[in-house]
Amino acid sequence: MFLRFLFFFSFFSIFSQEIALSSKESIIKKGLEAYFNNDSITLNKTTNQLLFLYKKNQDLSVLAKYFHYKALLHRIKFNSDSTYYYYNKSKNISLLLNDSLEIGKRFLSMAVIQRDAKDFLGSEISSIESLKYLKPIQAFNFLESVYNCLGLASEELNQINEAISYYKKAYKISKLNKDYKKQELGYIRVFNNLGLLYQKQKLHEKAIQFFKKGLKFDDIKEKYPKEYAFLLENLAASNFLSGNKKNVLKQYYEVLEIRSKLKDFKELSTININLSDYYKSFNQKEKALYHVNEALKYARQAHNNKRTLEALELLSELTTGKQSRQYLREYIQLNDSLFQQERRLKNQFAKIRYETDKKEKENVVLKTENEKKQIEIVRHKQQKTIGWLFAAACLFALALSVSFFVLRRRKQLYQAQLQRAEAREHERQQIAKSLHDEVAGDLRMLHQKLEKSQLIEEAQKLEMVKENVRNLSHQLSSVNFDKVSFKDQVINLVSDYFSLDLKIKVNGLQDYDWSAINNAIKRLLYLSIRESIQNSQKHAQATKIIIDLSIAKKFVFLSITDNGIGFDTKISKKGIGLHNLQERVEELNGTLTIESKVGEGTKTSIQIPINA
Incomplete structure (x- = not known):
């Protein structure tokens, strides 16, 4: 009954753990899907579920994921400081767990937030911290992202050679990735980033080479539409900036179509800025105004401050009089506000880092x-x-x-x-x-x-x-054992008494080295055998005697059993022979025991220590 209870208890415990693990994994998966779908309601729900699960099981990995999802919630709401704060909290819990992968990922997320907030030095520091944890475990998927992040930060810090070096490292890491899809995406990101670097340096010929390299991947438009749109837009921009405007408009509109299907507001603001610039260059003011207004709309929806500033600046140039001045004032106010916000965020990030370090x-x-x-x-x-x-x-x-x-x-x-x-x-x-x-x-x-x-x-x-x-x-x-061995003496003794009427069997005599046993002990054994045989033959009327000799540990054992008439040990007294034998045994610190019952034979047992 107890075993059955134990079995069911064990089964229930294991089953409960599996349910808890399954529940944890499903919550995490649902939360991640909600984040990528920009679904803050579902993400908030899964975040609260993680907190409940942590309070129930006290699992620190769940607490780390709870802070991670709190960060994602604030990221959806564009609260950079809170996002950074919760990423840092999640990272600190993962540090307690020695979870290198999660620590490295959180440092990478913090680096991206810092880069977006123009804290490029802080982004570089966080990226390097991320490398410390991701490199030893060869997390190639994330290492490629870290090196690209370092490249982008180095560009902004005007460290062009360092940026190129980081992009090349990202390329090498992508080569090591066994996941073919992620390997391809790694290559595409590196080619796009290198192309943009040379585009900013106004080295458009080099930039175009890298954009074209990225576009050469098989079925890139179908497999990776977002990345295809990046490369095509940047290729068109480099051609436009270098004076080759032949296919630029067609390529821009293809990108616009892809961005619209993907509902990518952030990048829709970028393509509309580019289209506005294109039409402005041909003095098609109406079309330029349409696209710049579209750009401003999408930039504000996506909280893309960089494109908002570009759109306001372009609007101030495309309009005149009071309207132009209004756009310019908005541009200046937003620029000042963003500058103050960037300073505040840098200070906030630094403060969080300081508090953490402290x-x-x-x-x-x-x-x-x-x-x-x-x-x-x-x-x-x-x-x-x-x-x-x-x-x-x-x-x-x-x-x-x-x-x-x-x-x-x-x-x-x-x-x-x-x-x-x-x-x-x-x-x-x-x-x-x-x-x-x-x-x-x-x-x-x-x-x-x-x-x-x-x-x-x-x-x-x-x-x-x-x-x-x-x-x-x-x-x-x-008997003298120097001339005739103990074995031979016993054999001779037994042979003297052996007859058709008295059969004697000896066990153990040939199994041991008797030369190592003291002569006094062997003499006692010999005399004991002789006395017992004589008694069995003379008094017990025995027809069969079994003699067992053995050496175990520090003792010599002798057992003599016959099938004679036996006697009552409580009544019968020992004869002179047995009395003398008893004295000889005790003289050598041994023990003699005689077991017998009337009609059941007699057993004589002797135990003698080899040494004191």
Whole structure:
């Protein structure tokens, strides 16, 4: 039940996130479409939706987009200072997110606003800032626009060579763009900008070459009507200014038709100015007046102040008397007003930049102070840690020393125990030798004398005593693993007892290197096997014995299991053999356990440490 709940909860969480992401993307897309359609109502609605989404999810990328769309709203309303302000706010949020693409795009947008407000130096600075973020991520679509923006700003600052250099960089960047359409548009913009640069320098032949290059693109009129109109209008203007007026009027009217279809008020003001200039040159005053009035109308609709000034100036020239003076006054008033506005905007932009820089510096100072505090905190922590580590190291060293001493002492005691065991074995061997060589020898001689004396019965009894002494000698004598290996000794022992009535199986004997095990331990194992086999055969009436030998970690293990009659371990007492075996095991710090039940056989388990 819990797993099912967890599954549905996880699914719901993921599904909710997908809905939120989908909602965010759809709002952003709708807002951008509204901006390009000049739909301030829809754009305002999507901007408010972004604010609501941010308050709900606390997603900073949504907040950055909210400020971006606030900027677009003010741009539609031609509020340059507010547009710049919100672009800057959006950029600052993107800085917190380390979103290089959005930071670069906002700097570019700010550069365009500054250029339109004739803050050309500020535009250049913002464009260079944009490059810092767009170049590392190879955002070719926007890099081309940045270099074109730098070229236009440099032109206005009369830095012609720098402008040409920037346009060439824009061309190279366009080459790198894998999107063929954007690559073509990049080329067209560069050719148009270079043509206009040479047109302003009155190098019309060069200008015409670039305009014609741009017009050579396949199906340019159908694919890119706006760009086609720019190139054709500028080509006609250069021909007109250079004195070649042959196809100028036809080209101007083609441009006028395209601009009218696109409802591009800003550029409609430009083409009508050009048509007015054309008719003025032929002294066709009525047509010139018509087009200049059209230009003024569209310029005011598009808030195109540059064309408004040009139209007012041209009207003052085409009219006379009071009307001419009125147009001239309007021209002067607007020019002064725009000059004041440009100064105000430059100051406003500079103030916003200053406040931003100041805040960034304050943040850097705060960050530095915080870092210092953090370093100090870390240093104190490190000192405490070092102190604790030193204390721990001392304790560890002390514990290590104690452990070493204890282990060394334990090992020494164990070695002493092994030596005592060896000494006792040596004593047993000496006793066994005495019994075999001396006592048994004396008994043999006495036996022979009794036989010679015809004391046959006494001689037979003495023979039994002699056999008992010999058996005792064999039992006391210890096995020697120097001459015959432990493996062979065990195999020989098992072979002695193996019969049709008693089957013995040995496991693990061949799996280990027994030469590394102390002789006292091997002797104990050997004697334990012998004692257990004898008990199984003599008392348990066993027909099958399984012997398991193993070495694991720091212990040697021996397990002997038979299928005999078993006994009750709570009632039965250990015999002398088992008692002696128990002492031998304990002497080597080992453990001996016997498990048995009546009718279920017996299991003898021995565990002996290899080292103390």
